[in-house]
Each structure stands twice: as structure tokens, then as C-alpha cells.
Amino acid sequence: MSLSNLQSRDLKHLWHPCAQMKDYETFPPMEIVSAKGSLLHTANDGPLIDIISSWWCKSLGHGHDEVQQAVRDQMEKFEHVILANTSNELIVNLCEKLISLNPGYNKVFFADSGSDGVEVAVKMSLQYQQQNGQEQRKKFMSLQNAYHGETILTLALGDCGLYSAPYAALMPEIKKILDIPYVSGKVEDLPFEDFSSLLEPLEEYADELAGIVIEPVLQGAGGMLFYHPSFIKALRDWTSARGIHLIADEILTGMGRLGKVRACEFAGVLPDFSVFSKSMTAGFTPMSCVLTTDEIYNGFYDDYETGRGFMHSNTYTGNAISAAAAVAALEFYEREQVFARVAKDSVYMHELFEDVAAETGALLNVRSCGFVVAADLDMSLAGLNKKRCGYELYKKAVRKGLLLRPLGNTVYFLPPLNIERDLLEKSADIMKELIFEELRS
Amino acid sequence: MSLSNLQSRDLKHLWHPCAQMKDYETFPPMEIVSAKGSLLHTANDGPLIDIISSWWCKSLGHGHDEVQQAVRDQMEKFEHVILANTSNELIVNLCEKLISLNPGYNKVFFADSGSDGVEVAVKMSLQYQQQNGQEQRKKFMSLQNAYHGETILTLALGDCGLYSAPYAALMPEIKKILDIPYVSGKVEDLPFEDFSSLLEPLEEYADELAGIVIEPVLQGAGGMLFYHPSFIKALRDWTSARGIHLIADEILTGMGRLGKVRACEFAGVLPDFSVFSKSMTAGFTPMSCVLTTDEIYNGFYDDYETGRGFMHSNTYTGNAISAAAAVAALEFYEREQVFARVAKDSVYMHELFEDVAAETGALLNVRSCGFVVAADLDMSLAGLNKKRCGYELYKKAVRKGLLLRPLGNTVYFLPPLNIERDLLEKSADIMKELIFEELRS
Ligand SMILES: Cc1ncc(COP(=O)(O)O)c(C=O)c1O
Ligand SMILES: Cc1ncc(COP(=O)(O)O)c(C=O)c1O
Numbered sequence: 001m002s003l004s005n006l007q008s009r010d011l012k013h014l015w016h017p018c019a020q021m022k023d024y025e026t027f028p029p030m031e032i033v034s035a036k037g038s039l040l041h042t043a044n045d046g047p048l049i050d051i052i053s054s055w056w057c058k059s060l061g062h063g064h065d066e067v068q069q070a071v072r073d074q075m076e077k078f079e080h081v082i083l084a085n086t087s088n089e090l091i092v093n094l095c096e097k098l099i100s101l102n103p104g105y106n107k108v109f110f111a112d113s114g115s116d117g118v119e120v121a122v123k124m125s126l127q128y129q130q131q132n133g134q135e136q137r138k139k140f141m142s143l144q145n146a147y148h149g150e151t152i153l154t155l156a157l158g159d160c161g162l163y164s165a166p167y168a169a170l171m172p173e174i175k176k177i178l179d180i181p182y183v184s185g186k187v188e189d190l191p192f193e194d195f196s197s198l199l200e201p202l203e204e205y206a207d208e209l210a211g212i213v214i215e216p217v218l219q220g221a222g223g224m225l226f227y228h229p230s231f232i233k234a235l236r237d238w239t240s241a242r243g244i245h246l247i248a249d250e251i252l253t254g255m256g257r258l259g260k261v262r263a264c265e266f267a268g269v270l271p272d273f274s275v276f277s278k279s280m281t282a283g284f285t286p287m288s289c290v291l292t293t294d295e296i297y298n299g300f301y302d303d304y305e306t307g308r309g310f311m312h313s314n315t316y317t318g319n320a321i322s323a324a325a326a327v328a329a330l331e332f333y334e335r336e337q338v339f340a341r342v343a344k345d346s347v348y349m350h351e352l353f354e355d356v357a358a359e360t361g362a363l364l365n366v367r368s369c370g371f372v373v374a375a376d377l378d379m380s381l382a383g384l385n386k387k388r389c390g391y392e393l394y395k396k397a398v399r400k401g402l403l404l405r406p407l408g409n410t411v412y413f414l415p416p417l418n419i420e421r422d423l424l425e426k427s428a429d430i431m432k433e434l435i436f437e438e439l440r441s
Numbered sequence: 442m443s444l445s446n447l448q449s450r451d452l453k454h455l456w457h458p459c460a461q462m463k464d465y466e467t468f469p470p471m472e473i474v475s476a477k478g479s480l481l482h483t484a485n486d487g488p489l490i491d492i493i494s495s496w497w498c499k500s501l502g503h504g505h506d507e508v509q510q511a512v513r514d515q516m517e518k519f520e521h522v523i524l525a526n527t528s529n530e531l532i533v534n535l536c537e538k539l540i541s542l543n544p545g546y547n548k549v550f551f552a553d554s555g556s557d558g559v560e561v562a563v564k565m566s567l568q569y570q571q572q573n574g575q576e577q578r579k580k581f582m583s584l585q586n587a588y589h590g591e592t593i594l595t596l597a598l599g600d601c602g603l604y605s606a607p608y609a610a611l612m613p614e615i616k617k618i619l620d621i622p623y624v625s626g627k628v629e630d631l632p633f634e635d636f637s638s639l640l641e642p643l644e645e646y647a648d649e650l651a652g653i654v655i656e657p658v659l660q661g662a663g664g665m666l667f668y669h670p671s672f673i674k675a676l677r678d679w680t681s682a683r684g685i686h687l688i689a690d691e692i693l694t695g696m697g698r699l700g701k702v703r704a705c706e707f708a709g710v711l712p713d714f715s716v717f718s719k720s721m722t723a724g725f726t727p728m729s730c731v732l733t734t735d736e737i738y739n740g741f742y743d744d745y746e747t748g749r750g751f752m753h754s755n756t757y758t759g760n761a762i763s764a765a766a767a768v769a770a771l772e773f774y775e776r777e778q779v780f781a782r783v784a785k786d787s788v789y790m791h792e793l794f795e796d797v798a799a800e801t802g803a804l805l806n807v808r809s810c811g812f813v814v815a816a817d818l819d820m821s822l823a824g825l826n827k828k829r830c831g832y833e834l835y836k837k838a839v840r841k842g843l844l845l846r847p848l849g850n851t852v853y854f855l856p857p858l859n860i861e862r863d864l865l866e867k868s869a870d871i872m873k874e875l876i877f878e879e880l881r882s
Contacts, residue, residue, distance in 0.1 A: 020750030138610035309461030
């Protein structure tokens with residue numbers, strides 16, 4: 001395989017994320033020279049539609065003018081100042097926006113990566129229980145097929161065995177809730193159901209649990225699986241009644257991805273903690289935050305000598321570049337009513353997938369909520385029944401101008417919330433064409 | 442206590458890092474309006490000398506023109522594009538710079554916070570051992586008084602009991618190496634010593650260890666403790682002979698903070714992994730990286746089906762805003778020979794501390810290396826022998842215009858590498874004045 005100069009230089013030193021680097025020998029990295037809106041511009045090929053929002057974070061696409069301007073303006077003031085014992089208009093403004101978008105919460109704690117944010121929420125939950133008379137509550141549970149990040153703790157909360165097996169020796173044991181009411185079709189259309197009986201198997205852990213961690217409604221990395229929002233209601237009722245925290249990882253789902261500020265709103269539920277990242281800064285720079293209640297905060301509030309403070313402190317907590325991007329993104333979401341548009345265009349995107357499914361007969365289990373739609377390749381069909389079918393499709397898709405990046409054999413669209421309809425249509429056409437080619441092969 | 446409007450708004454919603462929030466009642470947050478060079482400008486008081494580089498990261502001070510310009514230029518292209526299966530001139534350029542600064546390494550893996558970077562290194566080490574015939578190597582050790590971050594794993598690697606005690610239930614057991622040859626005075630002046638006998642107690646763990654994690658030369662959060670660089674040589678010899686990895690957390694010490702690219706250079710040692718953050722982007726936005734060798738990389742390189750790839754993937758891996766800042770910072774360091782200047786000015790800063798110690802008679806154990814100098818308040822003296830003496834000093838220091846932020850009762854300077862000498866002198870004068878006032882109180 002002939003490599004461009006940049007590709008050779010890349011492969012010499014750069015260890016890419018989430019990869020068996022040997023794969024790069026036959027599928028060398030695409031050289032990005034610029035990006036604007038929903039398009040990535042490459043050095044040697046045409047533009048690529050970023051249908052996955054660059055790992056689910058570029059909620060307003062690339063080079064968003066207002067977000068960039070906010071960052072440029074902030075640079076005139078400062079990029080980053082330690083947040084311990086300091087404050088500034090920007091970060092307070094961000095807190096106020098986050099709180100006003102999330103009635104019921106009153107406190108905001110910042111961290112960097114999404115993984116860091118989940119660590120913060122779990123640490124807060126455990127420490128709260130330990131110092132508020134519930135010392136026996138030391139365990140956490142999470143859901144089957146969960147994904148919560150890349151640190152050892154968040155891998156343990158997750159259920160992606162392949163990724164975490166080598167690290168088992170360092171991981172705490174986190175039991176998984178197994179009976180999840182997964183759904184097909186359009187999540188928004190589902191009527192309420194009572195799932196409380198699904199939680200009966202949890203009863204044996206009720207006295208030792210500190211908290212339950214969930215990706216609400218949508219499990220992303222676990223395979224773009226949607227479950228019934230009423231299940232969250234059951235979880236909230238069950239945990240509330242027992243003094244167990246509910247921790248919602250809204251890193252993927254929150255801030256408009258599913259057409260709402262929080263996916264838990266589909267269930268009318270306020271968890272004790274909600275974690276945001278990705279769309280919060282419109283995918284500009286890493287920032288996560290944990291929103292929580294006065295009740296939790298008060299469980300830490302005491303004289304210094306009692307040792308009850310929350311001592312977590314990432315260096316870049318409250319970074320002003322990220323905060324400026326976040327404020328601009330939240331203002332844009334609100335002013336342009338982006339989430340409402342998502343809720344509407346979601347139907348259109350779902351139909352596109354249904355059409356491809358109907359025409360090709362090769363997609364099973366079309367499902368969606370907000371601006372995420374997914375389906376499974378029917379691996380029993382000739383042409384698709386091969387090893388790493390999703391990966392093969394990916395390599396071909398980019399040659400046609402679409403950054404379709406299947407998860408295993410699940411194809412999905414998770415585009416910028418402001419993507420143009422014609423790009424969605426074009427993406428569906430490319431996907432259809434690809435599938436037909438595979439079926440014919 | 443009367444609060445400004447911003448202070449009241451802050452305390453309503455913002456949960457500050459590393460804090461018992463009740464302390465903020467009597468010491469409300471300082472409002473930062475702008476920052477330039479080594480100065481923070483406040484709304485209601487005068488400028489503050491940022492003598493701790495905003496938690497040790499603003500290595501070139503605030504508002505550095507070249508770093509800002511690089512970020513503005515990069516924004517014209519893109520802010521962030523998924524790094525899986527893509528590449529770009531900027532990130533390759535950064536890799537090449539990092540590798541050329543660190544002969545012996547050949548591969549670079551990126552993450553976000555410093556904590557994330559340490560997680561990456563530990564995960565790589567463990568996975569390497571597991572899949573290269575050393576399945577019994579599952580344990581890690583670290584040093585007494587260590588600090589490696591805020592996630593559960595990195596807290597477990599650390600030895601700051603107070604901060605981690607509430608989370609014990611989730612933490613893997615990590616044994617600590619206890620006999621550390623701590624030193625006083627100027628680290629650069631120390632002659633070689635053979636510390637191999639200090640490692641004899643480790644022999645019983647030799648067969649189960651995957652790696653040993655260290656902050657080389659300087660343990661920051663543990664109390665600004667310096668130890669003899671020759672100890673790292675002993676650790677490297679001992680680990681190399683046994684197939685155990687040495688992992689250097691250079692997040693604080695690396696990229697010029699101690700006057701060298703890596704603190705391990707004082708010992709002429711190449712660990713299997715070195716982790717950088719903080720000064721790497723000159724404190725612009727969160728980015729960390731792990732440098733490692735071809736040998737490690739090759740232990741992951743295989744056919745996809747073998748499952749030997751390294752699947753770590755933070756969303757923002759290789760973020761272009763951070764990468765642009767990093768490239769600009771590294772270029773500035775090199776062109777302006779910043780590290781050489783640090784080595785020289787370090788002597789001056791050390792002398793300032795020695796002078797304060799001599800004049801006040803209140804500082805014990807003056808110690809330094811590169812651009813970090815520290816000393817312990819003599820708590821036996823009248824005026825200093827009170828609870829939270831360091832914290833009391835801090836509150837008074839900011840009123841005099843110095844962000845002196847003692848760690849417990851240890852005072853230290855860790856200024857931007859390009860701080861003006863007169864600001865160093867002024868800082869020393871303020872500290873002296875403060876100590877005299879305490880002694881008289
Ligand atoms: C639900 C969820 N939680 C946590 C994370 C981890 O965030 P990060 O990659 O920023 O560490 C992700 C990233 O995809 C996610 O989808
Ligand atoms: C030696 C060391 N390791 C790790 C970290 C954690 O980095 P971060 O705060 O970016 O997570 C720090 C932060 O101060 C540090 O000093």
C-alpha cells in the first residue's frame with residue numbers, strides 16, 4: 001500500500017486510539033486538512049460527511065462561528081486560571097445556565113474528560129454514603145452493555161468485556177443489572193409501562209448499594225441500544241425508596257442529542273447526579289460537569305476539621321476556553337431552539353433508515369431517539385455474513401465520502417444537531433448503495 | 442462577610458474543586474477578570490502574582506502571544522476531529538516534536554487530563570504483561586507520599602490517605618515503597634549514590650509486579666518533597682533486570698519544570714512509559730500524552746482477531762486546540778532555550794528562599810530543583826504553632842497580592858518558567874513580610 005508522506009510520518013509515531021494498529025497498514029489514516037459544518041475536508045480525497053459528530057461530540061458541527069468567537073473573546077481575558085478560591089463571570093454564567101436548564105439541581109462540579117466526570121459522580125456518591133450514616137453502602141451497580149469511559153473505574157462500570165478484560169486485576173467488582181427492556185422503533189412514541197417487577201432481583205443488594213449508574217435511554221458504545229424510558233422511572237422509584245443514589249451518565253445523551261436537555265426527562269426523573277460532556281462544549285475541548293442537588297452538597301458541608309469536604313481537583317477544572325465554548329453552545333441551543341428542531345428532524349432521520357431497511361432488506365431492528373438512529377446488519381444474508389462486516393463497510397464508506405463508523409455490525413447516524421437535511425439524505429443514499437454492493441458481492 | 446454580586450452568584454451554584462465549601466463563607470472566591478504573564482487581575486483588589494502557575498500548569502504564564510496565535514490559526518482549520526483512522530499535520534508535528542525531545546521513545550498516545558494519562562500508562566503496562574507471557578504480573582507499586590491524580594485508580598496509586606479514604610471500597614490495593622531517600626538543598630548539586638540496597642524489601646513482590654509508578658525527583662501534592670535522582674537509577678536497574686515496567690509520571694516535573702524535558706534525565710534513565718501534561722500545552726487546555734518504546738508497542742501489534750490492540754479512547758484524544766497550544770509551547774521552549782534559563786534562574790529562586798529562611802528563622806528544609814522551591818514552616822515557633830497555619834498564610838498572602846498556596850504547612854514557589862526576576866523577588870518579600878507578621882502575632 002502506498003502511503004502519503006503524512007501517513008508514513010503518522011504511522012511512525014502516533015499510536016491511535018481504540019485500535020489494533022496493524023489495521024492501519026491496510027487502512028492508513030485519512031488526512032484531515034480542515035472541517036466546516038458537518039464536513040471533514042481531506043488532503044487526497046473529497047469531503048467526508050461527519051455523520052458520527054467526531055465520536056459524538058461535535059453537536060454543532062465544525063468551525064461553528066459563535067463558539068469560535070466566544071473562545072477568541074475569552075482568550076483576550078485568560079485561558080485558564082486555577083478555580084480553587086477564585087471565580088469569574090464566565091464560569092458563574094455557565095453554572096447559572098446549566099442550573100436553569102436543569103431544574104431540581106443546584107450545584108455544579110467540573111472535570112475534564114467524560115470519564116473524569118463519571119469518576120466525580122461515583123466518588124461523590126460513595127463519599128456521601130460513607131459520611132452520612134450509610135457506611136455499609138459501598139457498592140455500585142450498572143447496566144448490562146453499559147459504557148462509561150476508559151479509566152479503570154469507568155471500565156468496571158461498563159460491560160464491554162473485550163475492552164476491559166486485560167485490566168481485571170485492577171477493577172472493582174460491579175454487578176450488572178441484566179433485565180433491560182430494550183426497544184425497537186421510535187422511543188419517543190412509547191407509552192408508559194410499569195417495569196418495577198424487573199427490579200426484584202436487585203433486592204438482595206439493596207442494603208449494600210451506594211448507587212446505580214446508568215446511560216439513560218441510550219447505551220452508546222455498547223451497541224446503540226435503546227431501552228424503554230419507563231425503566232428509568234422504575235429505577236428512580238426503587239433507589240429513592242431505599243436511599244440509593246441514581247447516577248445518570250448523560251455524556252452522550254444530554255444537551256440535545258436526544259432532543260432534550262437530559263434523556264431522563266423522558267421518564268420525568270431527576271437522578272441524584274447527572275454527568276454532561278460532549279455536546280456541552282459542542283465538541284470544542286474536553287470539559288465535563290456533574291450536576292447535583294442541595295441535599296448531596298449539604299452532606300459534604302461542614303467544618304474543615306471534620307474532613308468531609310470533596311477534595312477532587314483536576315488541574316484544568318473550570319478551564320475558561322472550554323467554559324467559553326460551553327456558554328456559547330448553550331446560548332445557541334436556546335436561541336435557535338436546537339433541541340426542538342432535533343425532536344422534529346429525528347422523525348425524518350428515522351424514516352431514512354426505515355427506507356434503507358425496506359429497500360435493502362438488510363437492516364434489522366431500526367431504532368432511534370432524538371438525533372441517534374441505529375440498525376443491525378442482517379448477518380445471515382449472503383455478502384454480509386463475513387468477519388468484521390461493519391469494519392469492511394466503514395472502509396468502503398469513507399471512499400464514498402461518508403464517515404460511517406459501525407459499532408461491530410451496528411450501523412448508526414449520530415450527526416451534528418444542525419446538519420443539513422440534504423446531507424442526511426446523501427448519507428442514507430451512500431449507506432444504501434454500500435449495502436447493495438455488499439449484498440451483490 | 443459582605444459578598445460582591447459575583448461572589449454570591451458563585452457560591453449559589455459552583456462547587457469548587459479540592460475544598461470544604463464551608464471555608465468559602467469566610468474566604469470568598471477572588472474574582473478574576475483577566476490574566477497576563479505571571480499576573481492575575483482581580484475585580485476588587487490589585488493584581489495577584491500567580492506564583493503556583495495556576496496549579497502548576499501555566500508554564501509560560503497567561504495570555505502567551507505565540508500560544509494564543511497558534512490556537513487562533515488552528516481554529517481556521519478545525520477544533521477537533523476524531524483521531525481514530527484520521528491524521529493531520531498538526532498532531533503528527535506534535536508527535537515528532539515529542540519524540541525528538543525524548544530520544545529512546547518512539548510512540549505517542551494522547552489522553553485528556555493528567556489523571557487520564559496515568560490511567561493510560563498503567564493500562565498499557567498491565568495489558569502488555571498479560572498478553573506477553575507474564576500473566577502473573579498484575580500488581581503495581583508506587584512511592585510513599587505519591588500523587589498521581591483524582592480517578593479511583595490514580596488515587597490508589599497515590600498516598601494521600603485523607604483524600605482517598607472515603608473511596609477505599611473501590612480502590613485496588615497498591616503497595617507503597619517506603620524508603621525514599623528524601624533530600625534537602627539543591628537537587629542538581631547531588632553526586633551519584635548507590636541506592637540499590639533500599640530496594641531489597643521489594644524482592645518479595647518481584648514476580649507479581651507489572652510496573653512501578655513514580656513521580657520522578659519531585660513529589661508535588663505529597664508535600665513538595667524531593668528525593669535523590671540516583672534512586673530512580675536504582676529503580677530502573679532493579680525493574681529492568683526483572684521485566685517490570687517503570688512508569689514515570691512527569692505531569693508536574695516534565696517539559697522544563699525541573700529544567701529538563703524529563704526529570705528522569707537527572708538519573709540518565711529511560712522508563713518504559715513517561716506521562717506528560719500541564720506544561721505540555723503551557724496550561725492552555727487539558728491534554729496528556731504517554732510516550733513509550735517500540736518494544737511496548739510491538740507487544741500490542743498483531744492481527745485484529747487476536748484481541749491484542751489497545752482500545753483506550755477518550756473522545757477528545759488528540760484535540761487540535763490543545764495540540765496547537767502544545768506545538769507552540771514546545772517551539773517556544775526550544776527557540777528561547779527556556780529550560781536552560783530555568784536551570785540558571787533556579788539558583789536565584791533557591792537563594793531567595795534561603796534568604797527568607799535565614800532572615801525569619803521560620804523555614805525548615807529549604808529544597809529545590811529547577812523551577813520549584815519549597816520549605817516547611819517551623820510549626821514549633823510561637824505564631825506559627827496553630828491549626829492550618831499554611832491556610833491562614835494563604836488568606837493573608839492574597840491580600841498582599843501573592844497567590845501563595847501552601848500545601849499543608851509547606852510553602853513553595855512554582856512560577857511560570859518565564860516569570861520576571863523582579864516578580865520573584867517581590868514574591869519572596871511578601872512571603873517574608875507575612876512570616877514576620879505571623880511570628881509577631
Ligand atoms: C456514555 C458515555 N460515558 C462516558 C464516556 C467517556 O467520555 P470521554 O471519552 O470523554 O472520557 C463516553 C464517551 O463516549 C460515553 O459515551
Ligand atoms: C504528578 C501528577 N500526576 C497527576 C496529576 C493529575 O493531573 P490532572 O489534575 O490533570 O488530572 C497531577 C496534578 O497535579 C500531578 O501533579
